[in-house]
Amino acid sequence: MSSSNTVYRASTTAPVNIAVIKYWGKRDTALNLPTNSSLSVTLSQKSLRTHTTASCSESFSGPDTLILNGEKEDIQSSKRTQACLKHLRSLRQELESKDASLPKLSKWTLRLVSANNFPTAAGLASSAAGFAALVRAIADLYELPQSPKELSLIARQGSGSACRSLMGGYVAWRAGTNEDGSDSLAEEVAPLSHWPEMRALILIVSAEKKGVPSTAGMQTTVETSTLAPARFKEIVPQRMQEIEKAIKERDFETFARITMQDSNSFHAICLDSWPPIHYLNDVSRAAMNAVETANRKAGKLICAYTFDAGPNAVIYYLAEHAHQVAGVFRNILPQVPGWEGEFGGSIRPNEYGGLEQKTLMTLKAGVSRVICTAVGGGPEKVERHLVDARGNAVVD
Amino acid sequence: MSSSNTVYRASTTAPVNIAVIKYWGKRDTALNLPTNSSLSVTLSQKSLRTHTTASCSESFSGPDTLILNGEKEDIQSSKRTQACLKHLRSLRQELESKDASLPKLSKWTLRLVSANNFPTAAGLASSAAGFAALVRAIADLYELPQSPKELSLIARQGSGSACRSLMGGYVAWRAGTNEDGSDSLAEEVAPLSHWPEMRALILIVSAEKKGVPSTAGMQTTVETSTLAPARFKEIVPQRMQEIEKAIKERDFETFARITMQDSNSFHAICLDSWPPIHYLNDVSRAAMNAVETANRKAGKLICAYTFDAGPNAVIYYLAEHAHQVAGVFRNILPQVPGWEGEFGGSIRPNEYGGLEQKTLMTLKAGVSRVICTAVGGGPEKVERHLVDARGNAVVD
Incomplete structure (x- = not known):
């Protein structure tokens, strides 16, 4: 039975992707809309992955927080992170408004903890895996019904190339033409199993x-x-x-x-x-x-x-x-x-x-x-949480 | 008074030029016609120049020869050099056909001697100065009335960028549009004196x-x-x-x-x-x-x-x-x-x-x-010859 102290948690790992058709140029900087489509290979999470836990509780107070590799990040002033959180909350709210029995997770403070399994010193861009994991973990926490393709639209607002890390295998990011970015999202071209070599x-x-x-x-x-x-x-x-x-x-x-x-x-x-x-x-x-x-x-x-x-x-x-x-x-x-x-x-x-x-x-x-x-698969739900049952960050 | 042993000689120095709008791409490889116009600054011959003597004599026999920096060059198999020599001879022939008193230089073997004042090891392209000097020296030997602009058309066939070394100061090479290349030639944009600094x-x-x-x-x-x-x-x-x-x-x-x-x-x-x-x-x-x-x-x-x-x-x-x-x-x-x-x-x-x-x-x-x-001036006629009065190459 849940009480106001119950901590809801969901954890995921998400992969890095490396483009073979490059994303370079935005036609809209606020929405992260690209000047051209791009295509990437999702890389195995055995080598490179971000592990993220999203948690919330009625008992959490204050602003949302993100701890990344043990350091507190300033997400309040990150417009991109805020855009992702706002979008995910609104999708949760839709669910809650249709089913009054659901806990009002959308109203509660989020505690997010994230860790990469590769050293920052490696010089690899980790923002794609980071935003993909963040969006996937919160979507799981909120039990959103949206497909990876639909979620890719949200991750894109965090970091353009992050939209391609919501799927495994060979992934296209369609530039789209709509001004609001509603058709600028990722699509699987072929799964890992098609060409695993x-x-x-x-x-x-x-x-x-x-x-x-x-x-x-x-x-x-x-x-x-x-x-x-x-x-x-x-x-x-x-x-x-x-x-x-x-x-x-x-x-x-x-x-x-x-x-x-x-x-x-x-x-x-x-x-x-x-x-x-x-x-x-x-x-x-x-x-x-x-x-x-x-x-x-x-x-x-x-x-x-x-x-x-x-x-x-x-x-x-x-x-x-x-x-x-x-x-x-x-x-x-x-x-x-x-x-x-x-x-x-x-x-x-x-x-x-x-x-x-x-x-x-x-x-x-x-x-x-x-x-x-x-080449590797898409984000994976995992049971190891980076937030404990009382809502505290744990060391990865 | 001239005899069949008379050696006719003309010597010139010609400059290097360095493009500021680059020539890169030929629309016709045989004629050296470029895909785009280009523009260069002619550099001072105090620092970098090619010195060339063109000589001919009724007494010279055998094929035309070119000694470059003390080494005999194979100009018989160089289509580009042959194109330049043929073109210059035909212009001389026009003069000879109009004035029977002129010696028939166009029929005689050419001995060409050329030397750079900069080491090949410097890694500077010398073909522009080289072909410009060659064309200018032979034009002087043949007493051709053509302007530098007209001669640039000939030098272009030797080495594209050579056409820009027939003038000083700031020089444009107009790509032209004619298929025969007749409008692909160099033009002075501004003389040395306009912007000598x-x-x-x-x-x-x-x-x-x-x-x-x-x-x-x-x-x-x-x-x-x-x-x-x-x-x-x-x-x-x-x-x-x-x-x-x-x-x-x-x-x-x-x-x-x-x-x-x-x-x-x-x-x-x-x-x-x-x-x-x-x-x-x-x-x-x-x-x-x-x-x-x-x-x-x-x-x-x-x-x-x-x-x-x-x-x-x-x-x-x-x-x-x-x-x-x-x-x-x-x-x-x-x-x-x-x-x-x-x-x-x-x-x-x-x-x-x-x-x-x-x-x-x-x-x-x-x-x-x-x-x-x-920035420097165009080719200069000089009295120091690299071929002596008997037709032998002299050391520069």
């Missing part, structure tokens, strides 16, 4: 001063790049069609070519912005070079690089080519952490002749860790 | 393996870059108008902004090519960073970077800002050769706080020499 090797490039933050960078590009309009209007829509077809047909070569071309196109419009934005450095280019060499040696495309708003490389390949792709990097970088676990442990070093000395040296000097992962 | 500091980045050769790279871009068409059709034509106006009004800030934007746009379409083409490296980016810092400190644009098909930086600035711009680099790079001569000798080192340690270290490690130069 996809692997991802992430090369973390030694921490440097952080580059231009992505929200600011996107606006600079939208406002100043004279090359960007063609990308938004023609190039990406065409590529979306091609890569969706490639995924449906499990055509890795086409998938790889478009992935690399779209990463290059994104960094090209960054360079074309004013002032120019640089995310790739010589280490990134050495990784591109190693990928090109592996493909040349194989006589076909067996791996593809992609780079987000930073120098880290993400290299996609199929499990059958682990030795030819990841093995090369394991041979070059035996000393860095990350060669363990389900996706890394079995990779044997590949003694490898084709790489230039300069590429080798640049990678050795510049890569500080690797993450061996794979 | 323009200076150029060239940072030579330590020799690496040469990147993709420009002719091959251009074709890759034309055939594969999905961003390039907008550059060719809309962006460059607009910039040409803006920068010509800026030059006419001596508006350095506009000149600088467009120069930097167009360099970035060119490298963006290189990155967007498939496979991608990289010419900028971390040293180039450190130079960009130093330029941005100098501009920020000045509160206005007092210098502009531009990069051709390689990592070397060319930095334009006005003489009045020598201390604020070149002085910074002299302070960072006191040990490298090149800080002497008319344009470099007076530059005082500028003790300079604003640069990040990483930028400083990257420049120190990566720049192997500098060239201090300025």
Whole structure:
């Protein structure tokens, strides 16, 4: 039986996703509406995930709180977080108004606790997994009937790319055309089970001063790049069609070519912005070079690089080519952490002749860790809560 | 009195030019017709020049020859050189057919000797100055009445950007629209005397393996870059108008902004090519960073970077800002050769706080020499010949 002291809780884990068709540019900054559709691969939560517990109780007082990796976050002044909470509460309110027997969770203070299983120092954007977990956990707490697709609209308001982390496998974010953003949401293109052989090797490039933050960078590009309009209007829509077809047909070569071309196109419009934005450095280019060499040696495309708003490389390949792709990097970088676990442990070093000395040296000097992962599933409900039954945060 | 042993000679020097609106892409590879117009600053021959002597004599036999920097070049199999020679001979023939008293130089073997005053190791493209000097020297030998603008059409067939080295000051190469290339030629936008205060500091980045050769790279871009068409059709034509106006009004800030934007746009379409083409490296980016810092400190644009098909930086600035711009680099790079001569000798080192340690270290490690130069005049007829009166090459 519930009393006013009852603490309602729901916990979820949510994945990171890495886009192969890049999101770069907002047509509406308040609603996080993009200039173009994008497409990503959801990565396995065995390697990278955010774990979030949403809790509420009639006995909680004061404003909503969020503890992230042990630190209290200022969510009151975060318009984006507030937009998500408001939207979720209104959906709960609809339920409560239809069924008077439901507890009035929508009126109560939320206590949110969240933790990543990967170090912030890894330099990976965690906001996508973070907002996806937040929305999913609260939706579960509120027992909302909305589908992941419907919830993706809410997560998008927190962080654009978060909408793609509400599903597993291969996920498209449709830019949409409505001014209110009601058709700008994520959609599964293919589930994990359709093409589970996809692997991802992430090369973390030694921490440097952080580059231009992505929200600011996107606006600079939208406002100043004279090359960007063609990308938004023609190039990406065409590529979306091609890569969706490639995924449906499990055509890795086409998938790889478009992935690399779209990463290059994104960094090209960054360079074309004013002032120019640089995310790739010589280490990134050495990784591109190693990928090109592996493909040349194989006589076909067996791996593809992609780079987000930073120098880290993400290299996609199929499990059958682990030795030819990841093995090369394991041979070059035996000393860095990350060669363990389900996706890394079995990779044997590949003694490898084709790489230039300069590429080798640049990678050795510049890569500080690797993450061996794979395509994975969507958010998962979990029973381990980061808030105890009395409403206190517990250490993850 | 002339005999069959008389050696006719003409010698010229011709300048290097560095584009501020870049030529990248051919619409016709045989005729060297570009996808877009371009604009360059002719650099002073006090710093960089090619010296060429054209000679012919009834007594010379065998095929035409060219000795470049002491080495015999294979000009028989160079379609481009042959196109230039054929065109120049036909113009001479017109004169000879109108005036029977003229010696039949057009029928005689040419001996050409050419030398650069800068080391090949400097990594500067010398083909522009080389073809400009070749065409100018032969035109003088043949006493052709054609204007530099008319001759630029011939030099263009040797090397596209060579057409811009037939004039001093600020020179546009009009892309033209005719299929035969008859309207694709260079034109003076403003002479040296209009804006003589323009200076150029060239940072030579330590020799690496040469990147993709420009002719091959251009074709890759034309055939594969999905961003390039907008550059060719809309962006460059607009910039040409803006920068010509800026030059006419001596508006350095506009000149600088467009120069930097167009360099970035060119490298963006290189990155967007498939496979991608990289010419900028971390040293180039450190130079960009130093330029941005100098501009920020000045509160206005007092210098502009531009990069051709390689990592070397060319930095334009006005003489009045020598201390604020070149002085910074002299302070960072006191040990490298090149800080002497008319344009470099007076530059005082500028003790300079604003640069990040990483930028400083990257420049120190990566720049192997500098060239201090300025806007300069067009080709000059000289009396010093590289072929002696008996027709033998002399050491420069």
